[in-house]
Amino acid sequence: MSTDEKANEVSAEAADQEPITPSSETDDSGHGTEGGAGGPIILFFILGLIASLVVGWVIFPKLLYSQKKQPVDFNHALHNEEVEDGCDSCHFFREDGTYSGVPTLAQCIDCHEEVNGEDPEEAKFVNEYVAKDREVPWLIYSRQPQNVYFSHVAHVKMGKMDCETCHGPIGESESLRVYQENRISGYSIDIWGKNIAGIKRNSWDRMKMDDCSECHVRENVNQNSVQTLRGGCFVCHH
Numbered sequence: 001m002s003t004d005e006k007a008n009e010v011s012a013e014a015a016d017q018e019p020i021t022p023s024s025e026t027d028d029s030g031h032g033t034e035g036g037a038g039g040p041i042i043l044f045f046i047l048g049l050i051a052s053l054v055v056g057w058v059i060f061p062k063l064l065y066s067q068k069k070q071p072v073d074f075n076h077a078l079h080n081e082e083v084e085d086g087c088d089s090c091h092f093f094r095e096d097g098t099y100s101g102v103p104t105l106a107q108c109i110d111c112h113e114e115v116n117g118e119d120p121e122e123a124k125f126v127n128e129y130v131a132k133d134r135e136v137p138w139l140i141y142s143r144q145p146q147n148v149y150f151s152h153v154a155h156v157k158m159g160k161m162d163c164e165t166c167h168g169p170i171g172e173s174e175s176l177r178v179y180q181e182n183r184i185s186g187y188s189i190d191i192w193g194k195n196i197a198g199i200k201r202n203s204w205d206r207m208k209m210d211d212c213s214e215c216h217v218r219e220n221v222n223q224n225s226v227q228t229l230r231g232g233c234f235v236c237h238h
């Protein structure tokens with residue numbers, strides 16, 4: 001046996017035991033296993049890439065948001081059939097132009113003084129809230145921070161905009177989705193944006209400052225001229 005052949009034997013054994021790192025130390029003969037490592041390395045690269053994509057696009061966004069269930073489920077589609085005035089029956093403008101927002105118990109009591117139906121959500125609503133005269137602590141998907149001023153009259157009455165433009169199809173939904181709160185910023189996902197890459201498919205997917213401004217610039221709402229920059233900020237900040 002020549003030394004070359006011995007060396008080859010050793011290197012073949014080494015390759016058997018550790019297929020990932022064919023050892024170049026034992027293989028000084030020149031006819032080695034070079035190239036055999038390429039496959040595994042590419043495989044590990046691909047696995048690593050997939051793992052980080054899963055973490056970045058699936059796990060991280062899940063961890064980033066805490067999930068909160070609404071205190072009671074509410075079926076908009078069902079109620080729109082029951083009331084006389086559509087959305088205005090529950091969400092209306094007061095005489096002074098301010099917006100009523102989410103309804104209070106007083107607006108439900110005519111129909112829910114007692115449990116009428118079979119739905120366990122209705123029973124929960126009547127027993128835990130109506131009977132105890134406690135307002136339902138609804139979680140507001142579109143809630144902006146304290147220092148932001150928003151006016152429904154300006155948009156709905158003057159701007160003649162649909163609820164859906166900013167809220168999406170909540171008014172037609174049969175069930176309330178979970179409320180998701182960003183653990184870092186404290187914002188609702190409806191404001192912070194549903195897509196982590198920042199892609200906006202619908203006008204209601206995100207409602208950050210730039211989203212308000214983008215429409216204001218498009219619609220020529222006075223806010224951005226250089227001279228009135230400070231005044232510009234105070235359109236939306238008090």
Ligand code: HEC
Pocket residue numbers: 074076079080083086087088089090091102103138139140141142143163167170171172176
């Ligand atoms: C019978 C009363 C009732 C009627 C009628 C009604 N809603 Fe509601 N709406 C509610 C209640 C209660 C909530 C609070 C629960 C929730 O957040 O969805 C709510 C919440 C909402 C919200 C969520 C606001 C937020 O950011 O959390 C939107 C948007 C909304 N309603 C739109 C509509 C539209 C549009 C219509 C008409 C197509 C409508 N509603 C009809 C009772 C009603």
Ligand code: HEC
Pocket residue numbers: 072073074075076078079082083090103104105107108109110111112115116117118119121122125
């Ligand atoms: C015009 C009458 C009417 C008004 C006003 C009304 N409801 Fe209802 N509601 C009904 C009827 C009818 C049903 C279906 C039968 C049942 O479960 O009682 C229902 C069902 C429900 C249910 C169980 C089904 C579901 O939505 O998940 C809940 C919860 C409920 N209502 C909450 C409310 C709340 C909160 C308000 C006030 C914002 C309200 N309702 C106002 C008539 C009304």
Ligand code: HEC
Pocket residue numbers: 087091100101102140142143144145148149150152155156161162163164165166167207
């Ligand atoms: C231009 C965008 C826009 C339009 C159009 C719009 N909203 Fe809103 N809505 C908002 C914003 C922003 C908030 C949060 C306001 C805040 O937190 O101060 C909000 C809050 C609400 C709330 C919760 C308010 C509360 O404090 O209880 C309800 C309910 C609601 N909107 C219903 C409606 C309905 C119904 C319509 C259609 C008639 C409508 N909105 C049209 C942007 C809009």
Ligand code: HEC
Pocket residue numbers: 144148149150151154155158159165166207208211212213215216219221222235236
């Ligand atoms: C899709 C378009 C659109 C979006 C989104 C939008 N706005 Fe507006 N906004 C308007 C229009 C149009 C007017 C002017 C309405 C009019 O007076 O005819 C207006 C007016 C206003 C006004 C009153 C300005 C004044 O001079 O009286 C305020 C305040 C305001 N918007 C705040 C906001 C905030 C805060 C947001 C985001 C949370 C927002 N808007 C999102 C279109 C939009």
Ligand code: HEC
Pocket residue numbers: 144145148191207208209210212213216223229230232233234235236237
């Ligand atoms: C069209 C409405 C609008 C105008 C005009 C506007 N803002 Fe805002 N701003 C918002 C809204 C909505 C938020 C909350 C959502 C967010 O943080 O993007 C906000 C948030 C902020 C925040 C907090 C950001 C954070 O991450 O906590 C600062 C600071 C701010 N605005 C400064 C300004 C200044 C300075 C101007 C004037 C150059 C201005 N804004 C003009 C709507 C507006």
